Amino acid sequence: MGQLHFFLFPMMAQGHMIPTLDMAKLIASRGVKATIITTPLNESVFSKAIQRNKHLGIEIDIRLIKFPALENDLPEDCERLDLIPTDAHLPNFFKAAAMMQEPLEQLIQECRPDCLVSDMFLPWTTDTAAKFNIPRIVFHGTNYFALCVGDSMRRNKPFKNVSSDSETFVVPNLPHEIKLTRTEVSPFEQSDEESVMSRVLKEVRESDLKSYGVIFNSFYELEPDYVEHYTKVMGRKSWAIGPLSLCNRDVEDKAERGKKSSIDKHECLDWLDSKKPSSIVYVCFGSVANFTVTQMRELALGLEASGLDFIWAVRTDNEDWLPEGFEERTKEKGLIIRGWAPQVLILDHESVGAFVTHCGWNSTLEGISAGVPMVTWPVFAEQFFNEKLVTQVMRTGSGVGSVQWKRSASEGVEKEAIAKAIKRVMVSEEAEGFRNRARAYKEMARQAIEEGGSSYTGLTTLLADISSYDSLSSDWKKNMYGFHALFLYVFCVLI
Numbered sequence: 001m002g003q004l005h006f007f008l009f010p011m012m013a014q015g016h017m018i019p020t021l022d023m024a025k026l027i028a029s030r031g032v033k034a035t036i037i038t039t040p041l042n043e044s045v046f047s048k049a050i051q052r053n054k055h056l057g058i059e060i061d062i063r064l065i066k067f068p069a070l071e072n073d074l075p076e077d078c079e080r081l082d083l084i085p086t087d088a089h090l091p092n093f094f095k096a097a098a099m100m101q102e103p104l105e106q107l108i109q110e111c112r113p114d115c116l117v118s119d120m121f122l123p124w125t126t127d128t129a130a131k132f133n134i135p136r137i138v139f140h141g142t143n144y145f146a147l148c149v150g151d152s153m154r155r156n157k158p159f160k161n162v163s164s165d166s167e168t169f170v171v172p173n174l175p176h177e178i179k180l181t182r183t184e185v186s187p188f189e190q191s192d193e194e195s196v197m198s199r200v201l202k203e204v205r206e207s208d209l210k211s212y213g214v215i216f217n218s219f220y221e222l223e224p225d226y227v228e229h230y231t232k233v234m235g236r237k238s239w240a241i242g243p244l245s246l247c248n249r250d251v252e253d254k255a256e257r258g259k260k261s262s263i264d265k266h267e268c269l270d271w272l273d274s275k276k277p278s279s280i281v282y283v284c285f286g287s288v289a290n291f292t293v294t295q296m297r298e299l300a301l302g303l304e305a306s307g308l309d310f311i312w313a314v315r316t317d318n319e320d321w322l323p324e325g326f327e328e329r330t331k332e333k334g335l336i337i338r339g340w341a342p343q344v345l346i347l348d349h350e351s352v353g354a355f356v357t358h359c360g361w362n363s364t365l366e367g368i369s370a371g372v373p374m375v376t377w378p379v380f381a382e383q384f385f386n387e388k389l390v391t392q393v394m395r396t397g398s399g400v401g402s403v404q405w406k407r408s409a410s411e412g413v414e415k416e417a418i419a420k421a422i423k424r425v426m427v428s429e430e431a432e433g434f435r436n437r438a439r440a441y442k443e444m445a446r447q448a449i450e451e452g453g454s455s456y457t458g459l460t461t462l463l464a465d466i467s468s469y470d471s472l473s474s475d476w477k478k479n480m481y482g483f484h485a486l487f488l489y490v491f492c493v494l495i
């Protein structure tokens with residue numbers, strides 16, 4: 001058969017587009033044609049990297065589909081989840097995304113790809129793929145552990161067995177004893193009433209079950225018990241091919257992911273070079289999670305109280321959060337990046353000793369791949385589950401005590417708890433244990449993507465599965481031609 005062709009269609013959100021671009025690079029580097037589907041406003045997330053890779057002989061194509069924002073009462077440039085003015089606009093965003101079905105079908109008709117890798121939040125793509133007799137593969141952008149925890153929560157509803165918000169419960173039937181509190185579970189997960197989000201997630205689950213399988217940005221050695229659980233207990237087909245961010249090997253690729261960095265990469269590296277190994281705390285909360293002014297202030301004071309050096313990526317536009325005199329007092333110790341940080345470049349630097357993270361899966365896995373212990377501060381989505389993987393299973397991080405799942409903004413964490421968690425992983429008696437475990441995972445991550453490693457083999461298996469899916473269907477077509485020929489022969493003989 002000819003060259004395989006993958007269509008990759010991520011949800012329009014940084015945390016979904018960034019790993020999809022890495023996936024496209026990885027697939028294209030194995031001689032597969034990779035075409036990314038996105039909307040005009042999001043083209044810039046991909047275009048520079050696509051150009052850079054072209055020079056290296058890795059060809060990635062991009063095709064654009066208009067996003068019907070205005071038709072769905074959204075602001076004109078609202079083509080990405082972080083650009084939605086309020087949560088009330090979410091249903092319209094999903095409606096607009098579903099209106100991309102027809103143009104997507106036209107593109108598939110024109111390009112005839114062998115497979116459609118599409119985001120969990122585009123559940124209608126399962127039907128699209130079925131129309132063209134190609135497999136749809138789902139990309140959730142999260143890990144096995146989170147999907148296993150989510151599945152058990154839905155089946156067993158363990159949060160119903162506790163009498164208060166702060167009482168912990170164990171998530172049943174999992175390989176480890178995973179403890180959560182009710183406040184760490186999203187309201188739509190707990191409520192029996194239907195909401196927009198619960199409807200979306202139901203559609204996602206149903207289309208998941210009808211799809212051919214799931215790609216994970218994870219690696220077997222990171223969560224072997226949960227890969228087995230997902231495969232054997234939940235009965236799902238999957239391929240672990242991560243950490244995807246490790247395909248970025250040069251400075252340029254590490255420095256510019258998603259958006260242009262707000263700091264010059266050389267200035268950033270010079271600052272990092274001036275510090276001792278494992279001495280800095282890096283703070284960044286991804287592209288969507290919000291923090292109240294009070295929480296930002298607590299964080300500033302917590303960082304100061306830890307006495308450690310830090311780099312802090314701050315996304316807010318106003319400066320109300322800055323405690324008086326903070327920047328002056330910490331000017332020798334801290335670097336504040338206002339805007340977008342070159343995260344992977346920073347994490348990979350040897351002077352970084354801890355990562356204060358909201359536990360978005362990309363950030364978490366980038367921290368794991370860099371061998372950096374984490375200070376966990378989950379806010380919403382599946383971030384509380386990711387935190388438990390880090391703190392309760394891998395034991396490479398310590399929580400700041402964020403226990404309130406909240407879509408709008410984190411709250412309730414105090415400076416003392418922040419300083420304590422930072423010091424625990426950086427300078428306490430336990431710090432060496434955290435560091436050693438984190439470094440062992442880094443080593444496993446790097447081995448997983450090398451030739452013969454588990455993720456390398458995972459991708460080989462995926463490509464073989466898609467090739468044979470194609471030949472199965474062409475066998476079927478051949479049989480149909482054979483059947484038609486026989487029918488014609490018998491027909492001719494009879495008349």
Ligand code: UDP
Nearest residue numbers: 015286287288313340341343360361362363
């Ligand atoms: N990121 C970055 N610089 C920033 C903020 C985020 O490069 O200042 C990248 C980060 O490396 C990760 C992605 O944006 O790849 C965020 O994804 P994640 O799943 O961690 O969080 P989300 O933004 O989806 O909540």
